[in-house]
Amino acid sequence: DTAVSQTPKYLVTQMGNDKSIKCEQNLGHDTMYWYKQDSKKFLKIMFSYNNKELIINETVPNRFSPKSPDKAHLNLHINSLELGDSAVYFCASSNRDRAGEQFFGPGTRLTVL
Amino acid sequence: AQTVTQSQPEMSVQEAETVTLSCTYDTSESDYYLFWYKQPPSRQMILVIRQEAYKQQNATENRFSVNFQKAAKSFSLKISDSQLGDAAMYFCALTPAVSQGAQKLVFGQGTRLTINP
Numbered sequence: 001d002t003a004v005s006q007t008p009k010y011l012v013t014q015m016g017n018d019k020s021i022k023c024e025q026n027l028g029h030d031t032m033y034w035y036k037q038d039s040k041k042f043l044k045i046m047f048s049y050n051n052k053e054l055i056i057n058e059t060v061p062n063r064f065s066p067k068s069p070d071k072a073h074l075n076l077h078i079n080s081l082e083l084g085d086s087a088v089y090f091c092a093s094s095n096r097d098r099a100g101e102q103f104f105g106p107g108t109r110l111t112v113l
Numbered sequence: 114a115q116t117v118t119q120s121q122p123e124m125s126v127q128e129a130e131t132v133t134l135s136c137t138y139d140t141s142e143s144d145y146y147l148f149w150y151k152q153p154p155s156r157q158m159i160l161v162i163r164q165e166a167y168k169q170q171n172a173t174e175n176r177f178s179v180n181f182q183k184a185a186k187s188f189s190l191k192i193s194d195s196q197l198g199d200a201a202m203y204f205c206a207l208t209p210a211v212s213q214g215a216q217k218l219v220f221g222q223g224t225r226l227t228i229n230p
Contacts, residue, residue, distance in 0.1 A: 001164075029214075034219070040222075041222070041223045042220070043204065043218075043220040045217040045218065045219075048217060056217050058217075088156060090158060092158075092170075094216065100146030100148070100163070100210065100216050100218075101148070101160060101163055101210045102160075102216075103160075104150075104155070104158035106155075106157050107157070107158075109156075
């Protein structure tokens with residue numbers, strides 16, 4: 001019954017590696033998001049897709065590449081990981097019916113060593 | 114651009130008492146939505162309450178209510194009869210209303226709420 005799910009929940013990796021985080025929502029929403037929460041708990045949007053189309057792309061290094069194969073999935077691929085990429089990454093989804101209201105996944109804690 | 118400010122990094126309250134968390138914001142949009150999200154130690158982001166800016170009536174959800182002062186750009190959260198399960202980080206957030214497509218949430222810095230038994 002999970003509404004927004006993310007895998008993995010924890011990811012520990014070495015600097016320079018490439019990694020992916022997957023997100024799936026079963027709510028039938030048409031818009032999905034990636035947010036980053038830093039060590040001070042500050043949350044900031046990174047990307048958003050609406051019906052598989054990139055709508056929001058904040059000033060994020062191009063080492064981060066989102067991919068939306070369909071409306072229910074939004075994955076985040078990160079190349080050449082750096083220490084500063086360590087954070088919790090949240091996926092979220094929303095629908096026009098409840099404008100503005102976003103449902104969040106459980107988060108993925110990424111640690112870069 | 115939108116900004117959200119939570120001036121209280123930490124708050125504490127005795128169980129069963131009432132606590133108010135402050136939030137101010139700035140936006141040039143005429144229509145927008147305001148939210149309070151709760152993040153317990155499990156780190157799951159949980160929506161607590163939602164306010165539509167064009168509605169003057171303050172939103173309420175059981176023990177949670179807001180005091181929305183549009184002219185002052187203030188949006189505080191009141192938690193009545195505090196319970197141990199209310200202990201969490203609370204985030205105030207804003208998003209402009211758009212007709213379609215994505216609406217990005219802009220978050221405040223968060224307030225860590227401790228409930229004392």
